[in-house]
Amino acid sequence: MKAKIFVTLKPSVLDPQGKAIHHAVETIGFQGIQDVRQGKYFEVSINGSLSPEQARAEIERMARDVLSNPVIEDYRVELDPDS
Amino acid sequence: MKFGVVMFPGSNCDHDTYHVISKVIGQPVDFIWHRDNSLGDCDAVILPGGFSYGDYLRTGAIARFSPVMGAVKEFAARGGLVVGICNGFQILCEAGLLPGALMRNKNLKFICEHINIRVEAIDSPFTNRCQRGQVLSVPIAHGDGNYFCDAETLAGLQRENRIIFRYSDAAGNLTPESNPNGSLDNIAGICNRERNVLGMMPHPERASEQVLGSSDGRIIFYSLADTLAELAKAS
Numbered sequence: 001m002k003a004k005i006f007v008t009l010k011p012s013v014l015d016p017q018g019k020a021i022h023h024a025v026e027t028i029g030f031q032g033i034q035d036v037r038q039g040k041y042f043e044v045s046i047n048g049s050l051s052p053e054q055a056r057a058e059i060e061r062m063a064r065d066v067l068s069n070p071v072i073e074d075y076r077v078e079l080d081p082d083s
Numbered sequence: 084m085k086f087g088v089v090m091f092p093g094s095n096c097d098h099d100t101y102h103v104i105s106k107v108i109g110q111p112v113d114f115i116w117h118r119d120n121s122l123g124d125c126d127a128v129i130l131p132g133g134f135s136y137g138d139y140l141r142t143g144a145i146a147r148f149s150p151v152m153g154a155v156k157e158f159a160a161r162g163g164l165v166v167g168i169c170n171g172f173q174i175l176c177e178a179g180l181l182p183g184a185l186m187r188n189k190n191l192k193f194i195c196e197h198i199n200i201r202v203e204a205i206d207s208p209f210t211n212r213c214q215r216g217q218v219l220s221v222p223i224a225h226g227d228g229n230y231f232c233d234a235e236t237l238a239g240l241q242r243e244n245r246i247i248f249r250y251s252d253a254a255g256n257l258t259p260e261s262n263p264n265g266s267l268d269n270i271a272g273i274c275n276r277e278r279n280v281l282g283m284m285p286h287p288e289r290a291s292e293q294v295l296g297s298s299d300g301r302i303i304f305y306s307l308a309d310t311l312a313e314l315a316k317a318s
Contacts, residue, residue, distance in 0.1 A: 020191055071183060
């Protein structure tokens with residue numbers, strides 16, 4: 001079973017890295033780019049000892065307590081029980 | 084009185100801090116290993132600068148789970164004096180001992196240079212030897228020193244006089260140009276509500292001897308030593 005965790009900066013938090021990337025892609029000539037926000041992506045493999053419900057609870061807790069910083073970041077968890 | 088300096092894997096200002104306390108301030112000091120569950124008989128503990136755990140995930144994010152941080156939290160809750168310098172400040176924020184977070188510098192560069200900070204509050208164990216408004220020349224050396232918190236937290240810091248240092252020019256003026264990293268409200272250092280935990284991005288231990296270009300930073304260590312001496316006298 002695999003989980004995907006996306007950690008993104010809260011909308012209210014400035015993202016200088018995203019801004020630098022935005023500026024760079026515009027300079028290179030990419031069209032129509034309105035905004036770029038940089039985030040983090042984690043892939044976590046889970047062994048067979050947990051049910052999908054247990055796995056979701058465990059991954060949610062990990063995303064909240066370790067992988068993201070609630071002061072500046074939000075997170076989203078996707079769980080694929082078939083992977 | 085005894086100081087403790089925590090060593091995390093990747094700390095690199097631990098020996099500088101130890102040197103200043105033992106040789107410049109002339110006080111007893113021990114290293115504390117990150118795996119220790121106890122701070123021993125230390126009366127003040129310093130989390131030094133560096134790149135604990137390679138700054139992986141986020142600065143300070145992994146160090147906060149070190150066994151020693153459990154002891155630091157208990158120590159702080161009992162009123163023990165805790166100072167986080169640079170990476171130490173980042174760890175204290177991640178651990179929830181101080182509010183807010185330290186984000187990537189606004190200009191995306193690692194900045195290593197002497198800057199000026201203005202002492203904003205002298206009613207703390209870390210600045211009681213300073214004058215209010217005194218300007219200290221100390222270096223910064225960080226890529227993630229851009230202090231951020233929500234508006235409510237910032238208002239609380241201001242109202243409770245918990246902003247201990249702000250980035251300023253040499254004359255003590257708070258200007259956008261003197262803010263090196265984009266920190267909210269020019270914040271360079273804050274304390275907790277109980278005023279026994281300080282976090283600061285600048286490095287006072289790198290400015291405690293004139294041979295290094297400035298000895299302004301040692302007033303913070305002297306203030307700490309004065310506080311500990313008074314506490315010892317009172318007990």
